[in-house]
Amino acid sequence: MKNKKILIADDDLNIIASLKYMLSEENFDIIAMTTPEAVLENLKRESVDLVLIDMNFQQDTTSGSEGLQLVEAIQRFDENLPIIVMTGWATIDIAVDAMRAGAKDFIQKPWNNERMLSAINTQLKLASIDKKLNRLNQENKMLRSQTFPVNTGIIAHSPAMKTLLSSLEELAKSDMSILLTGDNGTGKSMLASYVHQRSSRSENSFVPVNMGAIPESLFESEMFGHLKGAFTDAKENRIGRFEMAEQGTLFLDELANISMAQQAKLLRVLEEKKFEVVGSSKSLTADVRIISATNCDLAKAISEQQFRQDLFYRLNTIQFRVPSLHERIEDIEPLANYFLQSFSRKYNIVAPELSPEALDKLQQYTWPGNIRELSHLMEKLLFTCKKTTIGARDLLLEDIYQSAGDVEENNSDNLATNSSLSLDEIEKLSLINRLKYHRGNATETAKSLGLSRSGFYRRMSKYGLD
DSSP: OOOOEEEEEOOOOOHHHHHHHHHHHOOOOOEESSSSHHHHHHHHHHOOOEEEEEEBBTTBBSSSSHHHHHHHHHHHHOOSSSOOOOOESOOOHHHHEEEHHTTTEESSSSOHHHHHHHHHHHHHHHHHHHHHHHHHHHHHHHHTTTTOOOOOOOOOHHHHHHHHHHHHHHHSSSSOOOOEEEOTTSSSHHHHHHHHHHHHHOOOOOEEEEEEOOOOGHHHHHHHOOOTTTTTTOOSEEEOOOHTTTEEEEEEGGGSSOOOOHHEEEEEHHHHEEOOOOOOOEEEEEEEEEEEEESSSSHHHHTTSSHHHHHHHOSSSSSOOOGGGGGHHHHHHHHHHHHHHHHHHTTTTTEEEEEEHHHHHHHOOOOTTHHHHHHHHHHHHHOOOOOEEEEGGGGGGHHHHHHHHHHHHHHHHHHHTTSSSSSSHHHHHHHHHHHHHHTTHHHHHHHHTTTOOOHHHHHHHHTOOO
């Protein structure tokens, strides 16, 4: 763990020397300034953990007005930075004014070393707690605004999944970047979380972000955060995804759906391990493990100059393809039963059993929506099947076979004239067909439908296809 950094401001060089000696012995990193102007200039360039300032400088040695002005200026610059003030001209009024201005503690000169260290350690601890609470609050806001698939708890009876999990288990303890490829709905986000939970970073945050759903104009704000007033709608400080994932794992989903300009910004952070919050010139350290995922053929995207080769190499320390559900036939029955029981508990409804004929039909189906499609089907059956046993015909997969298998790009009118399908089912099957036509390329599919990337992903999420 890196040492905490303290900025000292006092016009008396003997005071600075004494504080430097004492605090360095306690493994603090010290920066010293002799004027308020130098303090503010330094804070623009460098991050510190605490400021320890004198209340009186050369221009005014008794009133404390210079110190109060400096406290207020630091507060405007960073309202979360802990400030401890000190003076040899201590009065109750000065102490009260300093605390009102934003100081966290007040120490009289000459100080008691034990009291000084206690005050510093207390404020550093409180600042750390506040930072964690703020990060958790913003993470919770982010999680409430996103929809995630039901957690299957990793069911792996098939040889393909057993091999994949074994490899991920071995690599979890490392810090290397992992790239997960495969079709939509195969559980890449769940596997990324699985790696995080088994890593040395598991006590810190796992932060998922759908890269395709971030508008280009908000990319830096979403990823790196922004300060209050940095732009018109920046009404409060915001923590970015990199800072949320500090010492944890950042999961970049739908990686291929970011522009070349965004790719360049992402590459810089990965190369330099540093980033700047929007509205600040100070660099923050990016200590995160990166796991990314895509259903796109990145080699093809690179050859078509739609994806940066240097970024690909940064993210692709090791690559795994997640098998589609139709390649995991042994997992279909336990997954289906898991979903039935999970939704049974959620809705407090007795779950029907799957008949052998129904299981056989499930195992024969191609599952274009993969695990998410199976999850949604089991949830629907819990309400639509009024019997104790689910039969093959209850699955209603015949219509899906007909629609998804036979309808091509040029005869989508068949969907509209099929009287057995609802409007939502027509839209869902149209999305599936168009994705198939474009070989899973989300960018091309969205473009062909006349949708923005974010609009396309909202529809994909609505039908569990994201």
